Amino acid sequence: MAERQTASDQESHAHQVPLPAPTEGPAAGPAVESSPHPARYLHDRRLHPAQRRALARAAGRLHGNRRLQRMLAARIQRTALADLPEAERRRIQVVTAQVTLSDLHSLFSTEVATTTVPLPTGATADFSGEIPDSLRRGLSSVAGRLIQTRALSLNTTTTVALNLTAYGGDASAYRFTYVERTPAGGEASRQVLIERLGATGAEGLTEPQQQAQQARFTQHGFTRTGGWPEAESAALLEAVALLPDAMLTPVDGLTFARQARHPTDPQAAGSYDPSTHTVTVYNRAFAASLARFGTPGALSSPAARAVVHEISHAIDLLPLRQAWARLETEEQALRTAFQEYEDPPGSNRYTFPSSEQARYNRLNQRITAAERALTQARAASGERWEEVAGQHEMVEGGTAAGSNAFRRAAEQDGGVRVTAYSDREWQEYYAEAFSLYITDPTVLRQLRPRVYAYFVAHNPR
Numbered sequence: 193m194a195e196r197q198t199a200s201d202q203e204s205h206a207h208q209v210p211l212p213a214p215t216e217g218p219a220a221g222p223a224v225e226s227s228p229h230p231a232r233y234l235h236d237r238r239l240h241p242a243q244r245r246a247l248a249r250a251a252g253r254l255h256g257n258r259r260l261q262r263m264l265a266a267r268i269q270r271t272a273l274a275d276l277p278e279a280e281r282r283r284i285q286v287v288t289a290q291v292t293l294s295d296l297h298s299l300f301s302t303e304v305a306t307t308t309v310p311l312p313t314g315a316t317a318d319f320s321g322e323i324p325d326s327l328r329r330g331l332s333s334v335a336g337r338l339i340q341t342r343a344l345s346l347n348t349t350t351t352v353a354l355n356l357t358a359y360g361g362d363a364s365a366y367r368f369t370y371v372e373r374t375p376a377g378g379e380a381s382r383q384v385l386i387e388r389l390g391a392t393g394a395e396g397l398t399e400p401q402q403q404a405q406q407a408r409f410t411q412h413g414f415t416r417t418g419g420w421p422e423a424e425s426a427a428l429l430e431a432v433a434l435l436p437d438a439m440l441t442p443v444d445g446l447t448f449a450r451q452a453r454h455p456t457d458p459q460a461a462g463s464y465d466p467s468t469h470t471v472t473v474y475n476r477a478f479a480a481s482l483a484r485f486g487t488p489g490a491l492s493s494p495a496a497r498a499v500v501h502e503i504s505h506a507i508d509l510l511p512l513r514q515a516w517a518r519l520e521t522e523e524q525a526l527r528t529a530f531q532e533y534e535d536p537p538g539s540n541r542y543t544f545p546s547s548e549q550a551r552y553n554r555l556n557q558r559i560t561a562a563e564r565a566l567t568q569a570r571a572a573s574g575e576r577w578e579e580v581a582g583q584h585e586m587v588e589g590g591t592a593a594g595s596n597a598f599r600r601a602a603e604q605d606g607g608v609r610v611t612a613y614s615d616r617e618w619q620e621y622y623a624e625a626f627s628l629y630i631t632d633p634t635v636l637r638q639l640r641p642r643v644y645a646y647f648v649a650h651n652p653r
């Protein structure tokens with residue numbers, strides 16, 4: 193019920209009182225304002241004592257005013273994600289779930305009874321990036337609604353595309369960050385930082401860009417299976433466009449399958465199967481969402497980010513696929529060389545004359561070496577092969593950071609993973625972080641500087 197409050201509700205937007213711009217404080221009198229050293233007039237013998245007292249008061253006001261200006265300036269600068277102290281940034285996670293707002297019109301329109309959605313008790317909104325006063329109440333309500341619907345929880349950030357053209361704004365990307373501020377020696381407080389990142393402009397690829405990316409898609413031996421409507425195919429090419437050839441070449445030959453939903457995980461947007469080197473994209477990836485990744489000029493759709501996430505699994509797991517392929521090659525080499533001695537055929541058992549023993553041993557040693565390499569192979573995320581009940585499986589291989597460079601970087605960032613989904617597994621953290629490295633590198637650098645540095649070193653763009 194708290195939701196249907198009137199626009200004049202004090203509590204819900206007391207924080208939205210427009211602040212004076214830091215350069216235009218109340219005038220302290222032209223004579224004093226124009227002097228860089230107002231205090232020296234106090235000793236001007238030409239002045240009457242009453243005039244001196246008046247000037248002293250004005251100087252005090254000016255001094256106070258300058259302090260206020262500094263405070264305001266500090267407050268205004270504090271409203272960007274980038275300006276939070278590193279300790280606070282390292283606790284923030286990026287929202288990668290779907291973000292929707294069903295009633296944008298009622299939050300902004302002045303024609304209908306406007307809905308004001310309050311922020312949680314004690315939380316305040318701070319605005320930055322040239323947001324006109326006329327949009328602040330509505331944007332605060334957007335924040336309230338995102339928090340209410342759990343799209344935005346404490347210590348998370350999301351960028352959304354809002355078309356406010358009908359309400360005196362424009363189509364812009366806004367970043368909402370709900371953060372617990374914990375100043376040293378001060379009291380903890382909760383703030384919603386609302387940043388206008390800029391006009392969204394044209395999103396997605398142009399027709400010629402799509403053709404160019406389709407050419408790269410084909411060059412890398414990528415194929416599509418299943419039904420890919422044009423808009424979804426465009427999102428797939430948008431993801432391909434984000435990745436340099438140096439990242440795509442190692443995963444040449446990927447198949448992109450399209451299915452309605454994951455057989456066991458209905459929330460999954462996609463999956464990657466290393467045994468068939470196939471990325472499957474589900475309906476979920478294309479669900480309507482206001483979420484964007486990156487900044488205007490380089491904004492990515494949630495679908496493109498989801499596809500990048502899946503491709504990054506393929507990049508991550510490449511060493512494990514290669515180790516498996518080597519083992520299969522060596523096993524096949526022995527089968528081929530000793531085909532005539534296989535008894536019975538297909539049994540993988542061989543009966544051969546002793547003159548062949550040395551050759552058999554050589555080939556068998558190569559298999560043993562490939563098996564050892566398979567055991568030692570590590571994905572970038574630390575994932576590994578493990579024999580479970582006679583079958584080889586890819587496993588996380590313990591949850592500790594260990595000696596793996598990616599895991600160590602993650603631990604050095606404080607241990608809070610960059611998205612909630614990352615908590616599932618190390619390889620999911622890798623894929624989530626990689627997808628942000630590609631689609632929103634600035635935010636990854638600000639939130640998880642060590643993980644960002646890891647990718648810069650290992651996967652230069």
Ligand SMILES: [Zn+2]
Nearest residue numbers: 501505620623
């Ligand atoms: Zn994944």
